Amino acid sequence: MSQEKKNTSKANKIHKYLAQDMSFRAAAVVATEVVREMQSIQNTFPLATMAVGRSMVAASLMASQLKDGQQISLYFRGDGPLEMFFAEANHEGQVRGYTSNPQLEAPSEGGELAVGKAIGQGLLSVVHSQPQQKSPQRGTVALQSGEVGEDVAFYLLQSRQVRSIVALGVKVNSYGLVQGAGGVLIELMPGCPDSVVETLEKNFALAGSLSESVTDGSTPEDLLSAYVQGLPVRELSHPYNLSYECRCSRERLARALVLLGEDQVKEMVANKESAKARCEFCGRPYEIEVAELSKLLEKMTSNTH
Structure with missing residues (x-):
């Protein structure tokens, strides 16, 4: 053997x-x-x-x-x-x-x-x-x-x-x-x-x-x-x-965007920029499109009022 x-x-x-x-x-x-x-x-x-x-x-x-x-x-x-x-x-x-x-x-x-x-x-x-x-x-x-x-x-x-x-x-x-x-x-x-x-x-x-x-x-x-x-x-x-194994996900990226703050997400939406990230552990790429960012921004705005 x-x-x-x-x-x-x-x-x-x-x-x-x-x-x-x-x-x-x-x-x-x-x-x-x-x-x-x-x-x-x-x-x-x-x-x-x-x-x-x-x-x-x-x-x-x-x-x-x-x-x-x-x-x-x-x-x-x-x-x-x-x-x-x-x-x-x-x-x-x-x-x-x-x-x-x-x-x-x-x-x-x-x-x-x-x-x-x-x-x-x-x-x-x-x-x-x-x-x-x-x-x-x-x-x-x-x-x-x-x-x-x-x-x-x-x-x-x-x-x-x-x-x-x-x-x-x-x-x-x-x-x-x-x-x-x-x-x-x-x-x-x-x-x-x-x-x-x-x-x-x-x-x-x-x-x-x-x-x-x-x-x-x-x-x-x-x-x-x-x-x-x-x-x-x-x-x-x-x-x-x-x-x-890695436990990364699009949901985790969305949570990270929330932590960045409303102003940062608002700027990305205004510039029509999608959010892109690559997991440091597994290399998997993620992208959240502008339309989804807009919905996320609406939730963030409603939660602060």
């Missing part, structure tokens, strides 16, 4: 696990295809591909441990040239990502692409949204390295008091194209024995490059096994496939 075929069968599915002694839970994923799709849509250069790709993998792993209908958003903001990148995923496996500077030339350290150097000092904000909740839960921590994995682990510790291991990887080839992407998230349960913690930490220190493992054809089970050597786990049901 070729490496390509080995990856394909489970490339779009997050696998969830629980330690036999219930001392930790884990999730692992090969996410090469969704990161490739993001890159093809947004034409990201290698550095932005790695930043957004890692955050997409992290958000997907975190969201897999939520309940149906819930989602996680990760906002990385810094004073470096990359400025910001973002990822959002829901429990059902839908994920998307974005950066404000997709074609940034890559700063490197020792020949390696340095996401942390590109984002600089800043903040990671995490938003947890639930269908029945009016206001989402928000938490913000200082970036520890800007390399994503360490920052997510720090957030889990500071905001949720959860010790964790977060291993993320995105590999690009000499042409800047995605060769592999994936990750592992292990969250320790309250009361996790010291012996388990020591074993996990030892395994983490000995684990090889996750991005290389994915590129070489590793499955989610293969990725996790490197971190849970000597610790029996059982797989849990998680029926959702991972997919790059």
Whole structure:
């Protein structure tokens, strides 16, 4: 069986696990295809591909441990040239990502692409949204390295008091194209024995490059096994496939026009200009014709009187 075929069968599915002694839970994923799709849509250069790709993998792993209908958003903001990148995923496996500077030339350290150097000092904000909740839960921590994995682990510790291991990887080839992407998230349960913690930490220190493992054809089970050597786990049901999905729509564009204000829409109608926009996440173009803008303006005017 070729490496390509080995990856394909489970490339779009997050696998969830629980330690036999219930001392930790884990999730692992090969996410090469969704990161490739993001890159093809947004034409990201290698550095932005790695930043957004890692955050997409992290958000997907975190969201897999939520309940149906819930989602996680990760906002990385810094004073470096990359400025910001973002990822959002829901429990059902839908994920998307974005950066404000997709074609940034890559700063490197020792020949390696340095996401942390590109984002600089800043903040990671995490938003947890639930269908029945009016206001989402928000938490913000200082970036520890800007390399994503360490920052997510720090957030889990500071905001949720959860010790964790977060291993993320995105590999690009000499042409800047995605060769592999994936990750592992292990969250320790309250009361996790010291012996388990020591074993996990030892395994983490000995684990090889996750991005290389994915590129070489590793499955989610293969990725996790490197971190849970000597610790029996059982797989849990998680029926959702991972997919790059965007929730943009013409209705959202109309709502954005309302936020622009009555004067802006009135000017567009007077100049007979349609409203055009292209979604940053999926590249889908939208247009609202002048006649529809006129109706929108009438609604806006009536609501203000």
